[in-house]
Amino acid sequence: MNLLQLSWKNLINKPLTMLLSLLLFALGVGLISLVFILEKQLDQQFEKNMQGIDMVIGAKGSPLQLVLSSIFHLDAPTGNINIGEARAFLRPEHPLIKRAIPLAIGDSYSGYRIIGTTRAIIEHYEASPAEGKLWENPMEVTVGANVAERLGLRPGDQFRSTHGLDDNEDLVHEDAAAFLVAGILAPTGAVIDQLILTSPASVWEVHGHEEAGNTGEEAASGEEGHDHDAGETHDQEHSPALQRPLYEMTEQDITAILIQFKHRNARTLNMPRMINENTPLMAANPSYEISKLFEQLGRGERILRILGIVIVIVSSFSIFISLYNSLKDRRYELAIMRTLGASPWRLFFLILFEGVILAALGYLLGILLSHGGIEIGARIADDAYQYPFTGRTFLTEEVWLFVGALAIGVIAALIPAFEARNTDIHRTLAEG
């Protein structure tokens, strides 16, 4: 039996006295690690999805909302824009723009957004069909990997979309044609995995049909204020011909355009300001908006991290006090060990290891809490917040957290350990 085992046996001999310290320690470590993981994964996801998108054009409103809704598909869109007004940005011959991805947002299926767009989005996210093919005709969709997995969609399946972005049975487009799943995309790890892609024409068709058939009913049910986000086709009875390029359908609406520039230079730098000042459109710089958002989030993260550190410090006091108390209880025991030949330093390490073991256990429990919590939380929240978080990856920061935890265990046990080292055998035994 080595010293570590002896420390361990001493700890489990009276498990309850140490439980509070252990739980406190785990809570603090868990909180710190939780913030690390969330920060890291959020950062990675934002970074990954934002990559290559230099500018977002949409309806006037909050630039952050525009960025969140059109790149990350998190918030509601700011409104719609008319293709006629935005046609310059959609033309392939634009001298500064390498790629423009139009987005018609407004409908969903089981909480997943149906996006009317072009093949540009596939190229941008370097996606490819794992099964079936990409959408070609109106009402054909290609489904992101996560959506397909979650909803169990297969090529050939049909479904009806829901108006709006929430899963609401009352708003299903009953009279419109059903969508046909043409293919499933391979997983990319980007936001496209969470989307259902189709042509803008499909979105217009669903709403065109709806407008024609249901106008009276909608008015009667008091849904006047209800805003169709895309596809507000007032003068269209039939779906527009697909053969025409998008920028020529000047009478139609879309929600936003994601822009990638050919090169970044002074002209592209000024472009958002020009658009905002001279057109009814709004342009936003995603990295600027997101870094502003992260600055805000950073404050919250700091507070949570400080809270975690405070809890760990309190728990280290708790470890200190429980070790100190158990020492009083075991004075005689320690003196006996000295008479049996144990050196003072052996007793020192005996107590020190108890602190270290507690800290290591608390760390493990805390990591289990944070990772398990994220894993469970991610599963529960997956439908509401469509970014997959995972508790199954570990960070280098957590290795440092372990080193820090051990150091705190050592510090908490230091004074009791010295006390044990300095056990006065004679006095202790004489007092009996």
Add this chain to the structure above:
Amino acid sequence: MLQTADLEYSYDQKTTLAFPDIECRKGEHWLLLGQSGSGKTTLLHLLGGLLSPRGGSVRVADTDVTRLSAHALDQFRGRNIGIIFQQSHFVRALTVEENLALAQQLAGLPIDERRIRELLEHLNVLHKLKSKPRDLSVGEQQRVAIARALINRPAIILADEPTSALDDINCEEVIHLIEREANEEGATLLVVTHDNRLKERFDNQILLT
């Protein structure tokens, strides 16, 4: 085997306790009698190397323990001196078996399972091998304490009031066991006590005043 000369100890700078010289030969049994406060326990701790004297020497098996370094003294004590206390205290987290193994380990010796079992069997407590100390009766605890003092085959056994907490029957039994085991191991035994019940049993006595 156990020999002291001009042994002195002072609690503080003013009062100094002087002890009579002791000489116990190998295998002898000695009784050290004295009233409470006469410095019995202090003397025992000096003999066991648990306390450093102010002056004089303590020789155990030809080693002057007062001259050993702290580390060497710890080792020496573990291997050569077995101590039995009035109240037996054990490492509470460990079983009887583990407590005895710990005594071997702390003395820097390998664990000898057979020795542990034999000794416990000899002392009639083998059935408590896997028990925690708190599950033992007082008599059983004292037997295990004897086993622990003997486990490393020490040259001398020091017993500090081994019987004063016991009733007559247990007292008789425990002192008998200590004597028997000391005889079998050929160890020198020194019992420190104020228990008059033991007076009759020992030919060699030292009176501390």
